[in-house]
Amino acid sequence: MVVPAVEAELRARPGLASVLLCGIETQACILSTALDLLERGLDVHVVVDACSSRSQVDRLVALGRLRQSGAFLTTSESLILQLLRDAAHPRFRQVQQLIKEPAPDSGLLGLLGGPGVLPGEQ
Template sequence: MSVARATFSRLSPKTSALFLCDMQEKFRNNICYFPQIVEVSRRLFEAAKILDMKVIATEQYPKGLGHTVPELGLNGSSVPIIEKTKFSMCVPPVEDHLGSEIKTIILCGIESHVCVYHTALDLLAKGFAVHVVVDAASSRSMVDRKYAFKQMNKAGAVMTTSECVILGLVGDAAHPKFREVQKLIIKPAPDTGLLTFEKANL
């Protein structure tokens, strides 16, 4: 068993952090299923807020690519938004915000084959368990998106869905905040094109 595989763990709000990677204005018209990816990521952010989880966001070269889109819901929140140029969220200011309790990262954003991919590899190398939310991560190309997921899975990251993550964080219908969280998933997550793409390329 590889080191990366050995770090797999169930999700817990106390030991998990949500990473929101580079969902910025200039990507709006270029990323496959961008509105849906942002909406699914917003659900994850809302769940994280309800469960008092740590959340960290980044912006890739915002001078050129703009700032985080408002519909993600970060405006007015206490979420740190870290500027970067590296193709990974693993930069010192992000690591400074993590703290020692965090063992698992829930990762979403763009692009799947660039910053999400390199973030996952960096986190795995540092011993974190990484859960990549496939319906909350995308690229300009569906081919890049598909094979990024395959590569991250092979490297040891867990490929998962937003509803699996949200319910996994609660863990029990008896959880005191289950009803609040349940409201986020009563309506199914929007289609982000994964099954359509798979069927078209069988």
């Protein structure tokens, strides 16, 4: 769902290579937006624990399709740490305090059958 306002932002950033997505209705908004961005040649990173749907089935099927389509699936903690790069970052200690406590269960692992398993994967 690359609407005109998003299209304008993309044109304003000709060197843009990657996009991070999170939001609601994974099976609609996130999926459509990701597919549009992938079609434009961008790397799309979907923050799975920051995406929701009205039903867990819709969410899981959409995440599977996103992965099959070439989107990178990640978690918020992993993404934050990748953006910092390493412990030498001046704000590493601050961020470490924010992610120190384990996040509440997002419901993904139990429904996925374990770590790293999405629908259709063996």
